Amino acid sequence: MPKTITLPPYLSARSADDTVAVCGLLLEGGGAVLVDASRLKFADPFGLAMLGATFQMLRDVERTVQVCGLGAAAAGYLGRMDVFEGVERVDCGPPANQRHNRGDSLVELTRLDTPQEVDQAAYRLAHALVGHLPGIDPDEPPDEMSGYTTFDRLVEPIQYALSELLENALTHARGHGFAHASVWVASQHYPSSGIIRLGVVDNGCGILASLRGHPELKHERHLEAILAALQPRVSCNRDLRLNLESVNQGVGLTTTCRIAEHAGGRLVIVSGDARHDTAGKSGELAGHAYWQGTAIALECRRVGLPDIRYRELLPAYEGQYRPGLRFE
């Protein structure tokens, strides 16, 4: 008999505790799993990426996954988002292509396994998301002064954020014995509210392991590690000896957070047993929930994206040195 796990009504960043908890239950133990989705009402890209990552991790260890009880709307939506790849559906609603196809506003779950894939994926996902926004014409003539279109102005901040988040996930996450970690990403635009949501989930070492031993980390706690990672110039390898192959500046996550906030949004970051919402509550996850890796939800308002100026988001430089630079 397969182990039966019931999904909560909401799989989302706002219910991160429940989302992480149920994914943890699915991954526990061994053998086949039957997922009862009869209570599921709503999933956002964070929840989709978490569930999709969990399903794929189960399949990677050859555990059978069946889903039952999905309503027609949820079945269509999750199917369209490719969450069910390799998952058997039992007594669920009809396939996505028969009804409830919401392809005008969402980009399906995507898995990345190598840093080489990040540039192309960030570009493709940002274009796919913005390309589906109502009222946006990717082929409009560019502004004569700037050379940019409205489409470009919307794509760039999303591409920037995805590039930073995905590369972070495929570099930092792969240390400390997690060389085979992957990252999953999903995104959606909600036309009625004008909100764009991204979910980026990895199954790597987590932020605490990545920052262990860093002087900014006073206590070895997941929440403290998340908060430290959001500080400028805190990185697992910023301060290592010179002449390494690559060192990070410790600014990418900070800038990504500021992109979200300047566009009227926020980040929710889950790693280990902790959750931090840059616009809400932070603390340990309820019910001893735990995610081995890092899961990030980015939320922003579409209307705020064209006004993003990266030069206004950089951390203040507090040093004394002003190098001479040759601009032409």
Place this chain on the structure above:
Amino acid sequence: MRSQITLNQYARGHMVGTRHTASPLRDEAEKALARGYEVVLDFAGVEATQSFVDELVGGLILRHGPDILSRLIFRACSDDVRAIIEFVAADRCDQYLKAHSH
């Protein structure tokens, strides 16, 4: 003598984004610098992430010191790219000088 790296050809859309893309370009710049060339980094038509600029420019500073900047020319930068270069260069020069001050 100058050697030019045209970043637009490495962009996806209008953006150069990852450290992974920047790393071989830094190697290319280092080879040109080793031959005695000045290196022109041409940003015409592209925006860049801070990570990309750090891997390319910050990496050169950490390896060779702030003096390397006298042999780099930044061409056709947008206001955002210029600000990112200024931030990365100042931060990495500061870090280099602190590391070599003992």
